[in-house]
Amino acid sequence: MSILVTGGAGFIGSHTALLLLEAGYEVVVVDNFSNSKPEVISRMESLAGQKIPLYEVDLRDEIGLSTVFENHQIEAVIHFAGLKAVGESVSNPLYYYENNIGGTITLCQVMEKYNVHKMVFSSSATVYGKPDQVPVAENVPLRSTNPYGRTKLMIEEILRDVYISNPDWSIALLRYFNPLGAHESGKIGEDPNGIPNNLMPYITQVAIGKRDELLVYGGDYETPDGTGIRDYIHVTDLAMGHLKALQRVKNVTGVEAYNLGTGTGYSVLDVVREFEKVTGVKIPYQIVERRPGDIAECYANPNKAERELGWKADKTLADMCRDAWKWQKVNPEGYSESLQKKFDSSIKN
Ligand code: NAD
Ligand code: UD1
DSSP, X not given: OEEEEETTTSHHHHHHHXXXXXXXXXXXXXXXXXXXXXXXHHHHHHHHTSOOOEEOOOTTOHHHHHHHHHHSOEEEEEEOOSOXXXXXXXXXXXXXXXXXXXXXXXXXXXXXXXXXXXXXXXXXXXXXXXXSSSSBOTTSOOOOSSHHXXXXXXXXXXXXXXXXXOTTOEEEEEEEOEEEOOOTTSSSOOOOSSSOOSHHHHHHXXXXXXXXXXXXXXXXXXXXXXXXXXXXXXXHHHHHHHHHHHHHHHXXXXXXXXXXSOSOOEEHHHHXXXXXXXXXXXXXXXXXXXXXXXXXXXXXXXXXXXXXXXXXXXXXXXXXXXXXXXXXXXXXXXXXXXXHHHHHHHHHO
């Protein structure tokens, strides 16, 4: 029996697939490489010491997806595949609705056809919009402020309806807070296209000299130092949350949402200071206007995941800074082909 990982070539999917392999699961990856590169699969294979069955298939391609279920006995699906850039979702909403929602619907149809009813889904803390209070628990009213967030909200609703239609389904909706860091080997990590939107990839690109300074979006929030507060979580801790959720969907039917966060909020300046402390590299920054759509603070109440999944994040902000920096230093151009040779020789050494 295999676990199908959709979007398994992406940032969180690659770390999770690797952890699944290390835990002894058989893994099949489906990805259309719309936001990732095939190179990541070679690196995962070299870290795992085994071949990973890979299908370059778009989730909306029902025939292509059915082939995967024909060729492998799929026990459960961890569903990461989706588009995630908030700004792009505002300028191109139909692309987001079609890809994220359309892809999920086709996936569920194919799963139903092959009698596979266990799913772990990548939702997001974005479904809390601007929370009325922090830490935020799973049972507060949900809302979203942009098309990307609405795809997550709608998919959560669709999956609840799917369960109502057939109570054999067992689905975990994992609401991630802000994933950071990289695999401790420095061989897989986050590889954003163009100018990074998110804080940590921007900081590491300043640290390596690709960008001059960090622009801190807003210094006048009602937070202790005036900058925005978020719940940063190490990608390896997040990956482990999927293994725990998988155990749960294997044993219990129903639909449950879980926050995957640490429960601790850090400000932008806390992150900058920690990064400087851990790496010894100075990060020049300038405080500028708030970024439209940003909120002052958001961090998780992660108690439900601890209680029901037996999961708790245990890596620190220092670990996240250290591993993100290692990944950036070893891979200044991310997974770009030109560094393939350098990487091959680093594996041999
Ligand atoms: P990512 O872009 O690195 O990975 C997503 C992968 O899905 C990519 O490899 C992409 O090529 C693939 N993909 C997209 N659409 C596809 C399709 N139609 N068919 C097949 N493959 C497709 O993103 P990530 O950071 O690893 O995020 C994974 C999931 O977690 C996403 O659903 C994202 O919305 C969600 N999430 C991410 C964050 C974050 O900060 N990274 C936070 C909350 C939620
Ligand atoms: C963003 C997305 C959210 C997604 C999350 C994790 C928006 C509105 N939201 O959230 O949907 O789930 O990423 O991928 O884009 N910051 C700077 N300078 C920078 C970059 C960020 O000061 O160059 C600040 C932000 O203002 C914020 C914090 O750093 O206070 C974190 O930002 P970011 O990494 O983009 O995550 P979110 O805004 O939480």
